[in-house]
Amino acid sequence: xxxxxxxxxxxxxxxxxxxxxxxxxxxxxxxxxxxxxxxxxxxxxxxxxxxxxxxxxxxxxxxxxxxxxxxxxxxxxxxxxxxxxxxxxxxxxxxxxxxxxxxxxxxxxxxxxxxxxxxxxxxxxxxxxxxxxxxxxxxxxxxxxxxxxxxxxxxxxxxxxxxxxxxxxxxxxxxxxxxxxxxxxxxxxxxxxxxxxxxxxxxxxxxxxxxxxxxxxxxxxxxxxxxxxxxxxxxxxxxxxxxxxxxxxxxxxxxxxxxxxxxxxxxxxxxxxxxxxxxxxxxxxxxxxxxxxxxxxxxxxxxxxxxxxxxxxxxxxxxxxxxxxxxxxxxxxxxxxxxxxxxxxxxxxxxxxxxxxxx
Numbered sequence: 001x002x003x004x005x006x007x008x009x010x011x012x013x014x015x016x017x018x019x020x021x022x023x024x025x026x027x028x029x030x031x032x033x034x035x036x037x038x039x040x041x042x043x044x045x046x047x048x049x050x051x052x053x054x055x056x057x058x059x060x061x062x063x064x065x066x067x068x069x070x071x072x073x074x075x076x077x078x079x080x081x082x083x084x085x086x087x088x089x090x091x092x093x094x095x096x097x098x099x100x101x102x103x104x105x106x107x108x109x110x111x112x113x114x115x116x117x118x119x120x121x122x123x124x125x126x127x128x129x130x131x132x133x134x135x136x137x138x139x140x141x142x143x144x145x146x147x148x149x150x151x152x153x154x155x156x157x158x159x160x161x162x163x164x165x166x167x168x169x170x171x172x173x174x175x176x177x178x179x180x181x182x183x184x185x186x187x188x189x190x191x192x193x194x195x196x197x198x199x200x201x202x203x204x205x206x207x208x209x210x211x212x213x214x215x216x217x218x219x220x221x222x223x224x225x226x227x228x229x230x231x232x233x234x235x236x237x238x239x240x241x242x243x244x245x246x247x248x249x250x251x252x253x254x255x256x257x258x259x260x261x262x263x264x265x266x267x268x269x270x271x272x273x274x275x276x277x278x279x280x281x282x283x284x285x286x287x288x289x290x291x292x293x294x295x296x297x298x299x300x301x302x303x304x305x306x307x308x309x310x311x312x313x314x315x316x317x318x319x320x321x322x323x324x325x326x327x328x329x330x331x332x333x334x335x336x337x338x339x340x341x342x343x344x345x346x347x348x349x350x351x352x353x354x355x356x357x358x359x
Contacts, residue, residue, distance in 0.1 A: 006243075008103055009056075009096035016042060017097060019051035029072055031148035031190020033100045036068045042097040043068075043090070056093040057086055058232045063218055067094060070216040071150065076171050076193040078156075078215035084286020085220040086232075087196040091152050094194060099149045104140035108155035108163075117141055117153075117166040118176055131180040141167075141193065142176060148188030153195040157207060164211055167193070171214035200284070222287065226272065229260050229287055236291045241298060248302030251294050251309050258351060259290050259314070262341075266322065266332065271340060278340070279332040282325040293317045315354035334359060 010017060017033070020042055026035035034042075041048065043064050045055030057064060070077045071094065079087040095102040106116050119142050125135040144151035156164060170176060174187040195215065197207070223229035230253070238250050251259075261272060263285045270277050283289070300313040323329040337359070341352045 008101075009092045010100050010102055013042075013054070013056075013093075013096070016051060016053050017100065019048050020053070020097075023048045029190065031188065032098050034097060036072060039068050039094065039097045040064060043093055055235070057090050058228060058235065059086070059220070059223065063220065064090075066216075067218055070218070071098065071192050071194070073216075074174070074192075075216045076195065076214055078212070078217045079194065079196045079220055080199060080217060081220035082199055082222055082286060083284040084288030085222055086287070087198075087220055088154055090220070091154070091194045091196055095150045095152060099190075101149065102152070104144050104149065104151045106140055106151070106153045108153060108158040110158060110160070112159045112163050114163055114166045115139070117163060117170070119178070133181065136178075136181075141170065142185070144193075145170075145174075145176060145185060145187040145191050148190035150190075150192045150194060153193060155198060156195040157197045161208070164207060168208075168211050168214060171211075222267075226257070226260055226264060229264065229290070230256050232287055233260060233290050233294065237294045237298075240291070240295050244295070244299075246295070246298040246302045247307060248298040248305075249308045251297070254347070255297075255309055255314065256294065258348070259293060259318075262318065262322075262336075263287075263290050265340070266336060276340065279335060281322055281329045281332050283322060283329065285322070289321055293321045296320075311350035311354040312357075314351060315358050318355060319358050330359075 020034050020038045024034055024038055026037050028035050032039075038048075040061075041053055043056050044061055046053045067077055067079070067090070079091060081087050092102045095104070106112065116139055119139055120137045121131075122135050122137055125132075129135060138146075141151040141153075143149075153159075153167070156167075170187075171193065174191065176185045177183075178185060223232060233256055234250075234253075237256075241248075241250055265271050265278060266281050267285045269280045294309075294317070297309045297313045297317045300316060301307055301309045305313055319333075322333050337352060337355055341348050341355070344352075
């Protein structure tokens, strides 16, 4: 497994999950591996019997409690937020802690069909034997229903309306009808669904009110402060760099602070002190983008630089992350450089010069 590019959460944090299960003292719901309190510790961090539990989600603890409590009931959970607010990340870790398997996933796209939600057929076997259980190809949701586990539906608002509607009967009746076999498959205790939706995709395929009523909706906000966003970025960059061959040192605090500051200011359309209005850019500039940018800067520094992130590495990554629309974003970025970054003194001078040279 050492050469796998990305391990699922239950493999990556296997020791932590095992430590929490071994130390369990609270009641465990049917189908769960650990109690709700232990799931909260796994998500938000802590310590159990000498094993340090790293925080997976850095944010409002109460929101995580609401998510976990929802999954104890028969309600499904819908995580909504801006891009990069850790919806998928939280969804994956919730299922990893609760079931020990986060891989039952339906990825919502324009090409997702109702078969991805329910089931399909192995047509060669179907022709040879006719409709039979062996010829059925079960969806991740079907498997989760049979095993009393949690299935994930990513970017549900990217799915067509008829695909979304296929979930309504499943979430209402807690069973799947298979007319070809003249049977219905009931969901076992512990079955639920965690879906994610991106607020930037609003209007693509709006969820019906009937479907929304089947979910308990939790809105995940962007990090409330520079400090909390820096903590998230630093934690994730360190985790990613340990699993990738970047051959570079993790970014220093001042580098992380510069990236987070630039992103927050361009994202919000004003400087952090609120004294100067700025033109926003077409890109998301989310926390996830900041993590990706710094990882890319480490790759540049390790492959073509000194092994430590320098201003020119950061400038190149910033250029690619910020300028998505050449006409609009170039103007916003140049104005930011001249009106904000240039006036911030010696600490920002190297980065300003490197960005200016690229422009």
